[in-house]
Amino acid sequence: MNQPNHQLSLWLHKRRVADIGYDPLNEGWTLRYTDEWKEDHQAFALSPALPLDAECSSASIRRFIENLLPEGRALDIVASAQGVAKSNVYGLVRALGAETTGAFRFLPHGENGSTEPARIRAREICLAELDERIGERESRPLVEWDGKVRMSVAGYQDKLLVYASGEPGEVPMYLPDFPLASTHILKPEPADARLPHMVANEHFCMTLARRLGLPAASVSIVRTPRPVLAITRFDRLAHNDTSGAWVERKHIIDACQASDLPAAYKYERNIGSVGEAALYRDGVSLPRLFGLLEHATRKAADRLAILRWALFQLVIGNSDAHGKNFSFFVHRSGLQAAPWYDLVSVVQYPQFSHDLAMAFGDEFNLDQIKAFSLADFAQRCGIDRQLLVRECRRLRDGVRQHAAEVANSQPYLADERQLVDKIVELALSQSERLEVMSREASSIPPDMF
Template identity: 55%
Template structure:
């Protein structure tokens, strides 16, 4: 039988990393057909790596799974209002993944830049970097209703996944040492993400002190020596959370300071699932679909251990991540809130991010993004649900108890100290930090008891 090659895609983008062309991405719009071809020179590089486990450098004999390339790309795009703004600015449909990545692809999460064929990333910036002063940022925060924060100088500057307002910037040195913020253009890459306090809007849940909330939870994890991104609060005087990007590395050579991009993927990409599967109940919790659980669950997340380089360390990291979400009451810990570094040999868990105590906001649905056993509410989690979680995820229950007890003790030690930090500057922020402290201390007591009881449950009951 004669092998018939698929027709060449009419549209293409080239993917670049570390100054090398990595692959060519093809797209046929009428068939919604995507293709990926790694560059021969990239394949030969010993330190080269694939886009994701679903898109290995050596493709399977029958090709990549249908839709795998599209799912990888779609997971790079922003969601919610940021996606609306991008589509409106560039006058394309929100469902036109190819057009969106063509517009936003020079500064996505991870290592790759998406360029037009024949286009070469400049080695030196054509213009000086565009500084964003404290005063200008504050003015833009005032104008968010009229001019979206994602748009600067007529260009969308938001190209990372998520719903919340964000701005990617390069910071030349520590902010408390007079560091300045800059917008980025290739070849310069961003080093930090700015997350301002959300503005109250009609029809949206009220989330007061969200910057303090995330700063407290992230800083608590850091105090407990858990792997977490560095954060700080920058005031314009409005509070803005500054998150140091762990997929960027500042290096200095003979030609000056450069920002090296490191490749990471989130759990949706690692699982070859679309962004719409980031919640375990991917069809929602309506009466007729609540039993459909095809999205990222703890079980799906722990299945990624098989793709990692150090499986014992990865399993322990995932267990600690899950337990910490319970301690802080993060009901919204979903499949795009955990990431992995991608190496040629396999995956490696990345530092944690987006740690928020959603339980502090009564106006937000507190259904868990990932169930403990079959419990989708924090208050429904009992010893049996913890034991069921351990069984599904291949975690020894004695290890679960030891880690739960250890993290609970660390929480009891460090949460009171975190609530007293001078980062929280007024009575409202300090009161909120104290509220968080009291909540996590209560969760620590509860987790210790539940994990102890979970060990005693007989296997045949599970």
């Protein structure tokens, strides 16, 4: 076999843990973990499909890396800035791999990832500069700063990765360069005028989840004065000790990576939802998501976490809860459900499709989910229906107690508050309806499925 033409090395902190080879003419990929890493009793694989002790398939390696890249316009910008095609996964990860989601840095082979560069003055961003850059996004993309493209997390929305030792906006923010890594993700309002007050929308949904005791990431609103959502990264842990400021990276993978599927399969109906295309359901589904529990280290706890995540999407009307919106920490012993993110009430924007990313049973229409759909979902996913009733009741009681309180206690502006109040009204009605349907579902005979 010919040696690959291009190579990258994977680094975790100051340790080289694997080498990736790429043969562009044959579109072939190889992954080899170092002997030192494999012999470490705490070592872990990148994903279940890329094991430590077996040969990894070329297609699985590509799919894993492709899922690290941005999507949509952000991908267009990055590809253009780097002078590579959007389909050139190797070229893109080579350019962006120093600060991807998860624990590992992807560096050109031969580059010493254990050596810290000469100390340079950290690049601070003030609120005024951030506001200026948000205002000129159409002519100067937010992902480019000082001639360098900095977008390296998956997703469609504009994002900026920053380092901050506390709450962004209250403490200085810096563009992260090694040895620092980002601690927060900043998401301004979408440039699309059809998505007003998305920052307040996501902030409320995330804050409500946390108030209900659900494991959502911590968020805050930074005003430049434009609203910007600041999300605390749960795959990063900031330290400040005698050696200075540094950031510990934790390895996470999304459900597409855990399922060994490409990013295009993040929707259950991966081909489309119109006509005959809707019959194909090969993407990430709720049964497939629950199926990943075979790799989990704490199956009962994570089964509950996935169930609560799925039900909460119905409560807030998030039809876009897809396979890249649920992640797992990766340990040597297996997977563990990670905190939630991207919780948005999509139904507040009627001009967009509200087909569910993942069906409950066979039902993709949020308004058409009835008791049978819930029972079918429970049957396919191995959920005890009495547990389903208890969790729906728990959600209803929590929404009753906290939804209005959360809305009134947060610093939303006038127009933002109107939208948040609509989400409160929806959450109250949806949680009541869900609790009633779950009780009805518990009495449907199993032989009907």
